[in-house]
């Protein structure tokens with residue numbers, strides 16, 4: 001059996017006609033960038049999340065960079081990021097000349113550790129720390145109340161990196177609506193995925209939303225009158241109409257992912273393999289279903305891949321040990337929890353259309369490896 005990490009063909013098939021018609025309308029209208037379709041989608045995202053403003057942009061990485069710029073973060077400012085996340089969280093910080101300051105993660109949730117943040121903020125830092133980017137990794141929210149308490153005390157701006165958690169909730173609030181900004185990625189593989197690169201920023205602050213709209217469009221307020229040094233980070237209308245259609249299905253898809261996760265949880269219970277831990281404060285939308293083995297994740301993934309199951313390691317190298325961040329001066333051992341997770345976590349395919357037969361085959365393959373290698 002061959003089971004991909006994600007099956008977008010299955011996802012798109014039932015809505016194909018609706019999507020084709022919407023794309024045709026954009027082509028007929030020849031309004032390809034920003035415009036009415038983008039505004040309509042932004043409005044729908046604001047309604048869905050409960051955020052006051054939603055600003056469509058070119059991708060999730062730019063969403064983070066623009067959020068930082070709109071909040072006044074400048075070159076040389078320190079921005080706290082978890083050491084265990086996708087490159088783009090810290091890449092977006094470095095791209096505007098600011099300095100990523102890494103924190104360790106909580107070993108149960110894989111999200112940023114409050115203890116580690118506090119340790120950074122209470123020691124003498126070479127760089128003025130101005131912001132923090134909690135990441136809602138794999139689809140589950142970081143402990144936002146704890147983070148917001150610290151950021152209020154130390155006067156930091158907060159950008160939630162919700163690239164993997166669109167639709168997840170923290171104490172009944174949607175991800176991305178608790179910090180100063182929420183940065184969304186609509187990369188095709190995300191739970192809500194475009195037909196190319198796309199992103200969005202949520203905010204409840206009118207002044208921030210206004211700045212974001214100017215920054216994403218070359219610093220323009222009116223055509224050819226450039227107020228600030230902006231960027232070309234606009235959202236395309238074709239992506240907006242596709243996403244607007246998919247948004248209607250998102251809750252149903254996330255619910256189905258949660259059902260698959262419950263199935264895995266139940267069938268893997270009792271094995272010496274850790275299933276995802278979901279604290280009472282957050283829902284989990286399972287962008288990834290991540291297991292943790294007491295042995296090297298490489299060997300587990302090789303076994304599953306040999307059985308035709310597209311298992312992956314997100315992420316094999318923590319950011320403080322990536323070559324591109326060598327200039328920051330971190331070394332192995334600085335963030336033990338991030339380093340341990342990188343060696344042990346691996347994913348199982350999870351998407352709404354996984355069949356019972358596929359799920360059982362995946363579980364059987366996990367059990368087979370456990371018998372052979374862990375005992």
Ligand SMILES: Cc1ncc(COP(=O)(O)O)c(C=O)c1O
Nearest residue numbers: 059060061086088089163185187
């Ligand atoms: C945690 C995280 N942050 C940021 C990004 C960047 O999003 P994009 O690929 O849309 O630029 C991603 C996407 O892969 C992500 O997973």
